[in-house]
Amino acid sequence: MVPKKEPAERRGRGRPQSFERETALCAAMRLFWDRGYEGTSFDDLIATMGISASSFYNAFGSKEALYHEAIETYMSVAGGWFLDILNENIDTITAFRKLTTTAAMEFTRDDQPSGCMISVAATQCSPGQSRLRDLLASQRTQAEGAMAERLRVGMSAGDLPENTDIDALAAFYGSLLRGMAVQARDGASRDRLLEIARIGMRAWPAI
Amino acid sequence: MVPKKEPAERRGRGRPQSFERETALCAAMRLFWDRGYEGTSFDDLIATMGISASSFYNAFGSKEALYHEAIETYMSVAGGWFLDILNENIDTITAFRKLTTTAAMEFTRDDQPSGCMISVAATQCSPGQSRLRDLLASQRTQAEGAMAERLRVGMSAGDLPENTDIDALAAFYGSLLRGMAVQARDGASRDRLLEIARIGMRAWPAI
DNA sequence: GGATTTATGGAGCGATGGTACCAAAAAAAG
DNA sequence: CTTTTTTTGGTACCATCGCTCCATAAATCC
Numbered sequence: 001m002v003p004k005k006e007p008a009e010r011r012g013r014g015r016p017q018s019f020e021r022e023t024a025l026c027a028a029m030r031l032f033w034d035r036g037y038e039g040t041s042f043d044d045l046i047a048t049m050g051i052s053a054s055s056f057y058n059a060f061g062s063k064e065a066l067y068h069e070a071i072e073t074y075m076s077v078a079g080g081w082f083l084d085i086l087n088e089n090i091d092t093i094t095a096f097r098k099l100t101t102t103a104a105m106e107f108t109r110d111d112q113p114s115g116c117m118i119s120v121a122a123t124q125c126s127p128g129q130s131r132l133r134d135l136l137a138s139q140r141t142q143a144e145g146a147m148a149e150r151l152r153v154g155m156s157a158g159d160l161p162e163n164t165d166i167d168a169l170a171a172f173y174g175s176l177l178r179g180m181a182v183q184a185r186d187g188a189s190r191d192r193l194l195e196i197a198r199i200g201m202r203a204w205p206a207i
Numbered sequence: 208m209v210p211k212k213e214p215a216e217r218r219g220r221g222r223p224q225s226f227e228r229e230t231a232l233c234a235a236m237r238l239f240w241d242r243g244y245e246g247t248s249f250d251d252l253i254a255t256m257g258i259s260a261s262s263f264y265n266a267f268g269s270k271e272a273l274y275h276e277a278i279e280t281y282m283s284v285a286g287g288w289f290l291d292i293l294n295e296n297i298d299t300i301t302a303f304r305k306l307t308t309t310a311a312m313e314f315t316r317d318d319q320p321s322g323c324m325i326s327v328a329a330t331q332c333s334p335g336q337s338r339l340r341d342l343l344a345s346q347r348t349q350a351e352g353a354m355a356e357r358l359r360v361g362m363s364a365g366d367l368p369e370n371t372d373i374d375a376l377a378a379f380y381g382s383l384l385r386g387m388a389v390q391a392r393d394g395a396s397r398d399r400l401l402e403i404a405r406i407g408m409r410a411w412p413a414i
Numbered sequence: 415g416g417a418t419t420t421a422t423g424g425a426g427c428g429a430t431g432g433t434a435c436c437a438a439a440a441a442a443a444g
Numbered sequence: 445c446t447t448t449t450t451t452t453g454g455t456a457c458c459a460t461c462g463c464t465c466c467a468t469a470a471a472t473c474c
Contacts, residue, residue: 054435
């Protein structure tokens with residue numbers, strides 16, 4: 001195969017990679033996102049990434065290691081809107097309104113797999129995948145923790161009643177988002193998800 | 208192996224089955240519930256069911272056919288509370304309050320796998336399993352349809368405002384229940400789920 | 415008892431899964 | 445050009461997966 005032109009960057013010695021690592025990683029992420037870890041076969045991976053088995057192991061180490069990288073990529077890129085919104089300098093209720101409506105929009109983009117890569121992954125899996133299950137569960141717990149943190153800030157700012165059960169409220173919105181992810185996977189429309197988000201905001205505690 | 212005593216019932220001729228079909232089916236259901244379809248291996252199945260490969264195929268036909276039966280069993284037994292509550296002759300808001308709180312209870316029973324067998328199944332799977340994916344998605348849609356139907360009855364009875372978007376409200380509670388199922392799988396406590404259910408009822412439309 | 419029917423045990427099969435290995439290729443360094 | 449370093453292509457490997465086949469066992473029917 002004709003190697004691609006060198007990517008401007010200073011290369012070390014040795015034969016240059018014939019593919020862009022980031023592009024291949026992104027392609028793998030989408031496949032994992034769509035099919036999950038166990039549902040994505042090695043052969044499908046290297047076919048989609050456009051590389052050989054040797055190149056795969058040389059560049060990514062193993063299927064599991066690649067999945068870890070895919071998750072990281074998802075969180076910082078495709079799912080970056082989540083933490084971005086929590087960090088915006090806006091009203092707490094505005095932040096959560098934006099969180100739910102943006103989820104509705106992002107979960108139904110036609111240039112990406114539907115739903116969320118993390119929300120519904122590895123909830124049912126073989127015993128051999130318990131490490132992955134724990135990893136995914138931990139990611140979900142972290143996301144919920146971030147929401148709880150934001151709610152705590154809001155409480156300090158007087159955006160929430162003093163007696164609000166912060167952790168329960170975060171768990172509620174966590175549940176809602178995960179359920180919306182399942183709906184999206186099942187083919188629910190953007191409008192339908194937006195309606196769900198709107199109804200979900202009715203549960204916001206009265207000040 | 209010593210065959211068990213005949214189960215009172217009139218048998219035809221031929222060697223009698225050495226196991227109770229229903230017991231084996233129930234054991235399979237639990238395994239599928241816990242690990243999903245692809246996460247459950249054939250060997251694990253027959254080991255848990257306590258039967259041989261021959262007996263398995265003789266009695267159930269195939270792994271996929273068994274899964275279908277397991278789903279039916281789940282819906283009529285372990286998940287029967289769902290339709291039962293929708294058919295109870297009670298106030299609409301009472302029915303949905305009972306639906307969400309019962310879900311919280313059922314999803315965290317210590318004598319069963321946590322969560323719901325249907326809610327989060329086959330949302331991510333290999334292309335070869337598209338039939339199962341569609342089946343599960345259809346089950347979820349049906350469950351949501353049953354809730355919508357109940358809401359429509361409630362609307363006729365004056366339990367809901369005239370302008371209520373029934374389908375959206377059903378989708379909201381569908382999302383919430385599915386999200387709760389994920390939470391349960393991730394180890395959320397019964398109290399936590401009950402809190403989520405309580406908060407979810409705040410979204411009920413004001414009369 | 416013999417014939418018939420159904421279930422069981424056990425061996426094994428073809429396909430696929432993820433991975434390892436090695437000689438060859440393509441670059442930089444000396 | 446030679447050496448060194450890294451990537452690549454191809455092949456082969458071993459475990460697992462879902463499933464099949466066949467001889468045998470255990471019941472009923474005549």
